Amino acid sequence: MLKLSSINTNIAGTPILRDVNLAIEPGVLVGLIGRNGAGKTTLMRTVMGLLTPESGSITIGGQDMTDLAPHFRSQAKVGYMPEDRQLVPTLTVEENILIPAWANALSGAEARLAWVYELMPEVEAFAGRKALQLSGGQQKLVALARALMTGSHILLLDEPFEGVAPALSRRLASVLHTLKDEGLTVLLSESDYSHSADLVDQIYTIERGAVAAQEGAVK
Numbered sequence: 694m695l696k697l698s699s700i701n702t703n704i705a706g707t708p709i710l711r712d713v714n715l716a717i718e719p720g721v722l723v724g725l726i727g728r729n730g731a732g733k734t735t736l737m738r739t740v741m742g743l744l745t746p747e748s749g750s751i752t753i754g755g756q757d758m759t760d761l762a763p764h765f766r767s768q769a770k771v772g773y774m775p776e777d778r779q780l781v782p783t784l785t786v787e788e789n790i791l792i793p794a795w796a797n798a799l800s801g802a803e804a805r806l807a808w809v810y811e812l813m814p815e816v817e818a819f820a821g822r823k824a825l826q827l828s829g830g831q832q833k834l835v836a837l838a839r840a841l842m843t844g845s846h847i848l849l850l851d852e853p854f855e856g857v858a859p860a861l862s863r864r865l866a867s868v869l870h871t872l873k874d875e876g877l878t879v880l881l882s883e884s885d886y887s888h889s890a891d892l893v894d895q896i897y898t899i900e901r902g903a904v905a906a907q908e909g910a911v912k
């Protein structure tokens with residue numbers, strides 16, 4: 694379970710997240726819906742420990758992560774797919790996918806990589822190509838593959854469908870359906886409901902850094 698309690702995060706002294714409370718039960722796919730600039734990325738970066746909240750707490754699987762360095766998220770089997778992908782352009786696709794495994798000395802990385810390739814055979818097909826040779830949508834799949842290396846329990850996906858062509862969007866949605874069936878816990882952000890409506894079990898909206906649960910919004 695992922696839980697944020699009364700989180701306030703500032704950027705350069707400006708309050709961005711305001712008293713955010715959010716709880717995701719294991720195996721549930723939650724949509725975080727809000728316009729550009731609402732604070733979705735700030736929320737994800739705060740959960741990942743890349744931004745330190747001014748106050749409040751973050752627990753993952755019952756462990757208080759609020760003051761722990763980002764790499765503790767990998768140990769807790771949390772994976773993060775940033776909105777801007779953040780691939781290293783001159784490394785191959787496979788090298789990019791393996792970065793979190795190297796950085797965290799992940800045991801069982803080979804088996805995990807094989808599982809990821811089984812889930813997304815198209816990624817294995819371009820494993821040897823440099824990241825800069827891929828389209829934006831293909832890079833999104835690679836960023837998802839990389840997030841899955843550590844994210845075997847919880848995935849944070851920041852606008853995964855943004856800028857992805859329709860055919861690849863459908864493919865991405867089908868991969869996310871499979872991950873949901875596998876029991877992963879997922880927080881997925883989107884600026885509207887266009888891609889997530891069929892996927893999410895529960896919705897939170899975010900507006901000017903304030904988060905609200907949408908009761909009975911879906912399923």
Ligand SMILES: Nc1ncnc2c1ncn2[C@@H]1O[C@H](COP(=O)(O)OP(=O)(O)OP(=O)(O)O)[C@@H](O)[C@H]1O
Binds near residue numbers: 734735776
């Ligand atoms: N490095 C920064 N310096 C100053 N302000 C920032 C910085 N990063 C984000 N902000 C501000 O924080 C607010 C929330 O931004 P954030 O990126 O979290 O929103 P978002 O919902 O993810 O939107 P987007 O899809 O546009 O990224 C915005 O008002 C943005 O201008």
